[in-house]
Amino acid sequence: MKYSPVQNFVGGQFVPSDTRRFLNVVSPLDGEQLSKVPVSSAADLSFAVAAAKNAFPAWSKTPIKERVQVFFRYKFLLEQNLRELAELVHQENGKTMSEAVAEIEKCIELTEFACSLPQLITGEVLEVSKGVECRTEHVPLGVVASIVPFNFPSMVPNWTIPNAIALGNCMILKPSEKVPISAGRIAELLKEAGLPDGVFNIVHGDVEIVEAICDHPDIEAVSFVGSTKIAKIVYQRATHNYKRCLALGGAKNHLMVMPDAIPSMTAQNVAASMSGCAGQRCMAASAMVAVGETDHIIQKIVEEAKKMVPGENLGAVINKESKERIEKYITEAEQQGAKVLLDGRGAKVNGKEEGTYVGPTVIDYVKPEMAIAKEEVFGPVISIMRTKTVDEALAIENANPYGNAAAVFTQNGGVARYIMEKASAGMIGVNVGVPVPREPFSFGGWNESKFGVGDITGKSSIEFWTKLKKTTVKWNPEAGVNWMS
Structure with missing residues (x-):
């Protein structure tokens, strides 16, 4: 020891x-x-x-x-x-x-x-x-x-x-x-x-x-x-x-991404939010709701996520049981019709083969009824659901039983204010992927x-x-x- x-x-x-x-x-x-x-x-x-x-x-x-x-x-x-x-x-x-x-x-x-x-x-x-x-x-x-x-x-x-x-x-x-x-x-x-x-x-x-x-x-x-x-x-x-x-x-924190969001800033924030601390934090973004035409932003998110390398700038998950549970969520979503854009299953780090790593994972076309969309995954995984309107995105966010955090990425102040008022969560972010308040503001x-x-x-x-x-x-x-x- x-x-x-x-x-x-x-x-x-x-x-x-x-x-x-x-x-x-x-x-x-x-x-x-x-x-x-x-x-x-x-x-x-x-x-x-x-x-x-x-x-x-x-x-x-x-x-x-x-x-x-x-x-x-x-x-x-x-x-x-x-x-x-x-x-x-x-x-x-x-x-x-x-x-x-x-x-x-x-x-x-x-x-x-x-x-x-x-x-x-x-x-x-x-x-x-x-x-x-x-x-x-x-x-x-x-x-x-x-x-x-x-x-x-x-x-x-x-x-x-x-x-x-x-x-x-x-x-x-x-x-x-x-x-x-x-x-x-x-x-x-x-x-x-x-x-x-x-x-x-x-x-x-x-x-x-x-x-x-x-x-x-x-x-x-x-x-x-x-x-x-x-x-x-x-x-x-x-x-x-x-x-x-x-x-x-x-928690099951939703990031709502609007078509007018700044692509590079949004991608960096989303990737960091889903992969920071290997996704093992109650403020991690594990669900993204893409509103309207956002393919150009999703592509950049995948590019940013690829920069997260297990054993370098992406840490391990806590144990083998967690690794197996996270990878099971990914496999089930794929079997149910979701599209894995970036697959972190089976990650290994040379010289640390007994380490428990999951690579960054981006999954598109996830349905709200899938387990990966509803349950806390606690890994470096983001599930993307697609909607046509802001209200549909809010309906998905507010239907989940949790309420830690929600965030919106947009340059439209009216849309941001609307989500700030309507989202059922204790901590809200606008163009911030991990909206943790700094002291003296409280966490809850x-x-x-x-x-x-x-x-x-x-x-x-x-x-x-x-x-x-x-x-x-x-x-x-x-x-x-x-x-x-």
């Missing part, structure tokens, strides 16, 4: 799990075993929750301007260790180094936002009657948990860690068992930045730990990022146990892409990670009493 076995992180130190079950951590790049990760038990979780609960009183009473000093230092450490952190992401997830570097740069931006929280939660004070004041303040919840996926080993944990902890909570992180190594390095950097022991903890495992998090009576809130199927289960189970829950699910979709209230990042996350305390104060008995006091 390239790295020592992964351990849980509890009370400021790495500790072994009490389990005898371990899973291999394998690099999608070349099939090398990187490490092994414990399948922890509910007892391991309780141990971590106890540490977090013990740390909460002192941490929550620390003024927020002092709490964020930890994250000023953490931001510096992320910058200082950027290449090392990116290398970990590259190895365990399989994305390219440039994509891994971009992921850590996003972690830095997320942390930078957390440092601004003292200016965003100042509360309000108002004299509501003579001598009577009402005030509000944001109060931390207690012990919270964050369950994160494999596709962004550092970024998605940092969607929640800086904000939740800076706001005064103590956290349990449950990383994906497929990419557990980056989380341990995050823990080390937080400790180096001065975060008190017990405020941040990691428990590795599989479904048993997810269920235990949803059930544990001392965990107040749960965030989850993953597939819609599991997001629904987590949301139902956590809220059934009277916890706050924000569960982000899958609609429909079956999100379960719960609020968003997971940005200013919207404050409401999720805190509760509002309202205080009414009166010190002047001479003012008398009326209905307001």
Whole structure:
């Protein structure tokens, strides 16, 4: 193994799990075993929750301007260790180094936002009657948990860690068992930045730990990022146990391309959106709706996609099961009458024959009823459906159950505005293939892409990670009493 076995992180130190079950951590790049990760038990979780609960009183009473000093230092450490952190992401997830570097740069931006929280939660004070004041303040919840996926080993944990902890909570992180190594390095950097022991903890495992998090009576809130199927289960189970829950699910993002779109810009954006991170992101463009005469743009999209070379500027998919599932979608669509313009099946990289790669794939004449048009493929594949009108394109977009993102490529402001208003998605792009908001704007979709209230990042996350305390104060008995006091 390239790295020592992964351990849980509890009370400021790495500790072994009490389990005898371990899973291999394998690099999608070349099939090398990187490490092994414990399948922890509910007892391991309780141990971590106890540490977090013990740390909460002192941490929550620390003024927020002092709490964020930890994250000023953490931001510096992320910058200082950027290449090392990116290398970990590259190895365990399989994305390219440039994509891994971009992921850590996003972690830095997320942390930078957390440092601004003292200016965003100042509360309000108002004299509501003579001598009577009402005030509000944001109060931390207690012990919270964050369950994160494999596709962004550092970024998605940092969607929640800086904000939740800076706001005064103590956290349990449950990383994906497929990419557990980056989380341990995050823990080390937080400790180096001065975060008190017990405020941040990691428990590795599989479904048993997810269920235990949803059930544990001392965990107040749960965030989850993953597939819609599991997001629904987590949301139902956590809220059934009277916890706050924000569960982000899958997506089927549609790019609507108009005949007047600038061909070169559109092709570059579409190709990058469908193939970035090997298509393994919930903001990837996996469906394109070509409106009217757009053959000239589709041709350029194929030309741009051909520039994506597995093992060079196109990363691997996470494992063999994913590769087989993605290629099955392509084969089924072809058998049902779709035309494969660029075929990424059977991709191999010399010297990395055990790597799990899928080449860029462009499929035309896909019908909306095909599985590849309706389901989240999570690979570097784009399915092109053709319509005659904008309304037909919107009907396809709005018929899908998800609602993360939608985008339109056009030079017509009226058409852009029409789609911005009509598309049923939480994040809209105009001539932007991956319309992810930058901080302080929040990340979050609609429909079956999100379960719960609020968003997971940005200013919207404050409401999720805190509760509002309202205080009414009166010190002047001479003012008398009326209905307001």
